[in-house]
Amino acid sequence: MNVDLVVVGAGFFGLTVAERCANELGLRVVVIDKRDHIGGNAYSSVEPETGIEVHRYGAHLFHTSNKVVWDYVNTFTSFTDYRHRVYTTHKGEVFPLPINLGTINQFFHSAYSPTEARALISEQAAEGAVATVANLEDKAVALIGRPLYEAFIRDYTAKQWQTDPRELPAEVISRLPVRYNYDNRYFSDTYEGLPVDGYTAWIERMADHPNIEVRLSTDFFDLDQEINIRDTVGTVPVVYTGPVDRYFDYSEGPLSWRTLDFEEEVVQTGDYQGTPVMNYADTDVEYTRIHEFKHFHPERDYPADKTVIMREYSRFAEDADEPYYPVNTAVDRERLLRYRERIAEQPNVIFGGRLGTYQYLDMHMAIGAALSTFENKLRPLFATDAPA
Ligand code: FAD
């Protein structure tokens, strides 16, 4: 094969690497993906009856505080001024998220000032305090106290992860801010927005280069292909963004993942829930949240009498399922360390992205990591004067 670099996976990590190598270094890059589309989990397409853009693997909201990433992504697309806000339903009542003064006052039927609310929550947090914060439950109780934890976090988290919150790492909850004012923006980043003409247009522009060849429906591990891509390992460098355990034939044991099931429905009403995302905090509702896609783009001319909703259900991934979220139990972390030792024995393969590093990465993190991989590993590797 007449190529300089093989990239496995056409998600944001793989495409950023491919784009940089083609544009900056003039390399010939083949990008393969086992799916029949590019974009990885950020892929979106138009629902035909309504014309509404649907994020096929769950709602994707772009946000970052990294100026380098923001400038980079803006070379492919402009962004709307969308600001993400989420509400949650608990015992038949709707509350704003992330937990803020509005949530606290509504929950306690009170009118606390920021100082009073802080005092109350720190008193409640002190009641459940433990010497060492070892897991998600400890961390959440330390942040918001037990009553708010039990209402908004405990059952939602159990539904989402199907794992006792005492066995989940504390970092999972650290993604959610707690605010003592009425600011209910979900993200605290400097830059935020949605791609003006959709994720797929953005992603296609990244791959649009004469030196980039994309081969879809091509599995790296499928040995019956016309050209066995796997044979290229050893002849050209490979950037691999598939699951790390799969690469090594699960030699150190499988890593656990959470997957999602999406139930999409076209509803004959102009507005189903009045907001893009409604979470369901309680166990009596089986799904974790409902997305209503038209609300992501109020600036678009979408039909006034129809809408698309998607109910999201969460469960452990089995063999044939898409791996979405690393569960990261203590056993997983131990296995990951052993896989990292095996990665170190593969000098010709660079492991990247969410699946390749078994890390929860937002889009801006995957893109940022790919830009660093390009500068720190690939550019030196291909520099003509690189040491042998
Ligand atoms: P991926 O997008 O997963 O791409 C990896 C690609 O590799 C896939 O296309 C896969 O088909 C391919 N592949 C795997 N194995 C093989 C193989 N053997 N052969 C060939 N190809 C293979 N981020 C945000 O910033 N904001 C959000 O709101 C947000 N919401 C999310 C919601 C969900 C449900 C999920 C799952 C993720 C969300 N993310 C969000 C994260 C975002 O999807 C990732 O940051 C981004 O997709 C990472 O890109 P990646 O290239 O690492 O991985």
Ligand code: UDP
């Ligand atoms: N979370 C919760 N209740 C909510 C929203 C979030 O308990 O209503 C917890 C849950 O453990 C979740 C974590 O906070 O896994 C991170 O939330 P986020 O919205 O970032 O999850 P994601 O969108 O990545 O699924």
